[in-house]
Every structure is written in C-alpha cells, then in structure tokens.
Amino acid sequence: MSFVNVEKPRPGVCLITLNRPERMNAMAFDVMVPFKEALEQVSFDNDVRVVIVTGAGEGFCAGADLEDPGWLDIFNGLTVPGIARRAMKILDDVIKTIHDMHQPVIGAINGPAIGGGFCLAMATDIRVASDKAYFRPAGINNGLTSAELGLSYLLPRAIGTSRAFEIMLTGRDVGAQEAANLGIVSKSVEPGQLLDECYRIAERICGFSQLGVELSKQMLWAGVDAGSLHTHMNHEGHAQLFLRMTTQNFEEAIKARKEGRPPDYKD
Structure with a gap:
C-alpha cells in the first residue's frame, strides 16, 4: 500500500x-x-x-x-x-x-x-x-x-x-x-x-504565466522574510523587469484583452 x-x-x-x-x-x-x-x-x-x-x-x-x-x-x-x-x-x-x-x-x-x-x-x-x-x-x-x-x-x-x-x-x-x-x-x-x-x-x-506565478510565489515568501521594505522592493523590481524584458507576456496580455480572449502565455 x-x-x-x-x-x-x-x-x-x-x-x-x-x-x-x-x-x-x-x-x-x-x-x-x-x-x-x-x-x-x-x-x-x-x-x-x-x-x-x-x-x-x-x-x-x-x-x-x-x-x-x-x-x-x-x-x-x-x-x-x-x-x-x-x-x-x-x-x-x-x-x-x-x-x-x-x-x-x-x-x-x-x-x-x-x-x-x-x-x-x-x-x-x-x-x-x-x-x-x-x-x-x-x-x-x-x-x-x-x-x-x-x-x-x-x-x-x-x-x-x-x-x-x-x-x-x-x-x-x-x-x-x-x-x-x-x-x-x-x-x-x-x-x-x-x-x-x-x-x-x-x-x-493555471491561466496565468508560469514564470509570473513562480516568481510571485518567490517574492511573496521573500516579503515574509524581508529585513527591510527597500531591500524587498529592489527584489520585486528585478523580478518584474526580468519578466517584462525576457518574455512577451505583457504584450500577449494586452493583445488578448483587446481581442476578447484568454491570453496564451508561452513562459
């Protein structure tokens, strides 16, 4: 068993x-x-x-x-x-x-x-x-x-x-x-x-970006552990920049909203 x-x-x-x-x-x-x-x-x-x-x-x-x-x-x-x-x-x-x-x-x-x-x-x-x-x-x-x-x-x-x-x-x-x-x-x-x-x-x-969800979880737990607001905001900013600059998720979200459909995230 x-x-x-x-x-x-x-x-x-x-x-x-x-x-x-x-x-x-x-x-x-x-x-x-x-x-x-x-x-x-x-x-x-x-x-x-x-x-x-x-x-x-x-x-x-x-x-x-x-x-x-x-x-x-x-x-x-x-x-x-x-x-x-x-x-x-x-x-x-x-x-x-x-x-x-x-x-x-x-x-x-x-x-x-x-x-x-x-x-x-x-x-x-x-x-x-x-x-x-x-x-x-x-x-x-x-x-x-x-x-x-x-x-x-x-x-x-x-x-x-x-x-x-x-x-x-x-x-x-x-x-x-x-x-x-x-x-x-x-x-x-x-x-x-x-x-x-x-x-x-x-x-x-599951409908959201896989990387977006993973990094959100990581940032949430990092926030629980954060020693200072400024340090944590710096971590959040780099996570957001990473997704914005290395994926097409943001563009896909805007396009999908205009077309009235669920977004099809690749990352």
Missing part, C-alpha cells in the same frame, strides 16, 4: 494525498520520506502548475505518529539524541520542500490538523478548510513546546502576534470558521466542496 498518492485530476494540477487514514495520516517516517520525494519530483514536473496537498479519510494530518513512528536505516548505530536529530531533519525538510517548490501549493485541509499537521498546513501557500477541520498546536498539551516545524515563525506572520501567542500558549483547538476569520485559511467550505474549491483556485492560477 502506498502511503502517498499522486494524481493529476485536472490539466496543470497535481493532487498529493497523504494516505494512511487509519492513523489520521500521522507523520511516521515511512509516510514523510515518500511524501518529500513526491514533492521534489512534482516540483520539477513542468506540466504541473499548481499542487494540492490533502489527507485521506477524516483527518488532514495528526502530527507525530505515537503508535509507530517507523525506523530508517539512517538511524542505525545512533543513540536516542542522534536519532532525534536525524528525525527532526527529515520533518524539517518536508516543510522546506513545500516552501521551495516552484508551484504554488494549496492545502486542502479536510479534517484535523494537529501538532505537526498544523505546521504542515501552515507551510502551504494557500489554505482552504473543510468545515470539519480544526487546528491544534499539540506540543504544549504534551509537556513540550508548541513551537515546531516553523509554526512559531509562520503563524504570527499569518494572523498577528497576539492571536498566535494565545493559540500556541493555550494549545486550544481552532475550528474551521474561526480559522477563516483569523486568516489561518482563506475560507472554509462544506466537506463535499473542498476539492472543487481548491480546483477552482488552481485553474485560475
């Missing part, structure tokens, strides 16, 4: 599904390693313009697999601290891979996103939640820290410091509608409409 399913349900769209529903798609290593490999492969599939990540069954991702986290050969010969460091690297790399993908990644949050699952959801570029979804920073409830896998970096930037601090320090559940109100997700929809809504967003993105 494959714990990660990769499909192409629509032109230009790839759907990657965590497929261990009986364990709520928990982050066992035999799930996360093939998941990262699938993300890396899809990132360089130039026919894929948008990626959607979701979970099979009732949950998106339950975070740490408390039943059986799995064993990898890279753990052989190590003591517990060494194993922990290797394990952390594997999970960190999943988050970084999503961040670094060429394509925008839409998180279709179909159910509970708990602990590392909350972190995984926040790593995606756009998030849409089923009404059945909820988000929980679980570490604080287990005598640990809720700051893991980038959550203490990404959540405050998405919803502001006070609300992020309150959620992460209380370890409470955030339901789908509240998540939409706060900005954790773009919107919440009925469960049967979740993928259709994600496809709708994806298909709109």
Whole structure:
C-alpha cells in the first residue's frame, strides 16, 4: 500500500494525498520520506502548475505518529539524541520542500490538523478548510513546546502576534470558521466542496504565466522574510523587469484583452 498518492485530476494540477487514514495520516517516517520525494519530483514536473496537498479519510494530518513512528536505516548505530536529530531533519525538510517548490501549493485541509499537521498546513501557500477541520498546536498539551516545524515563525506572520501567542500558549483547538476569520485559511467550505474549491483556485492560477506565478510565489515568501521594505522592493523590481524584458507576456496580455480572449502565455 502506498502511503502517498499522486494524481493529476485536472490539466496543470497535481493532487498529493497523504494516505494512511487509519492513523489520521500521522507523520511516521515511512509516510514523510515518500511524501518529500513526491514533492521534489512534482516540483520539477513542468506540466504541473499548481499542487494540492490533502489527507485521506477524516483527518488532514495528526502530527507525530505515537503508535509507530517507523525506523530508517539512517538511524542505525545512533543513540536516542542522534536519532532525534536525524528525525527532526527529515520533518524539517518536508516543510522546506513545500516552501521551495516552484508551484504554488494549496492545502486542502479536510479534517484535523494537529501538532505537526498544523505546521504542515501552515507551510502551504494557500489554505482552504473543510468545515470539519480544526487546528491544534499539540506540543504544549504534551509537556513540550508548541513551537515546531516553523509554526512559531509562520503563524504570527499569518494572523498577528497576539492571536498566535494565545493559540500556541493555550494549545486550544481552532475550528474551521474561526480559522477563516483569523486568516489561518482563506475560507472554509462544506466537506463535499473542498476539492472543487481548491480546483477552482488552481485553474485560475493555471491561466496565468508560469514564470509570473513562480516568481510571485518567490517574492511573496521573500516579503515574509524581508529585513527591510527597500531591500524587498529592489527584489520585486528585478523580478518584474526580468519578466517584462525576457518574455512577451505583457504584450500577449494586452493583445488578448483587446481581442476578447484568454491570453496564451508561452513562459
């Protein structure tokens, strides 16, 4: 049985599904390693313009697999601290891979996103939640820290410091509608409409210039990380000049608008 399913349900769209529903798609290593490999492969599939990540069954991702986290050969010969460091690297790399993908990644949050699952959801570029979804920073409830896998970096930037601090320090559940109100997700929809809504967003993105979309994603994340407005505006300007001077996208957009047709971008 494959714990990660990769499909192409629509032109230009790839759907990657965590497929261990009986364990709520928990982050066992035999799930996360093939998941990262699938993300890396899809990132360089130039026919894929948008990626959607979701979970099979009732949950998106339950975070740490408390039943059986799995064993990898890279753990052989190590003591517990060494194993922990290797394990952390594997999970960190999943988050970084999503961040670094060429394509925008839409998180279709179909159910509970708990602990590392909350972190995984926040790593995606756009998030849409089923009404059945909820988000929980679980570490604080287990005598640990809720700051893991980038959550203490990404959540405050998405919803502001006070609300992020309150959620992460209380370890409470955030339901789908509240998540939409706060900005954790773009919107919440009925469960049967979740993928259709994600496809709708994806298909709109697919209609734009491939390079334009890739650079927009890169500039958005660079803006999140920017040390100063002036530095970031310089990066934006060079990205815009690159597209304007090396492609015919702008001319095609103007021509298509005059002719009353969708633009046919080549780049």
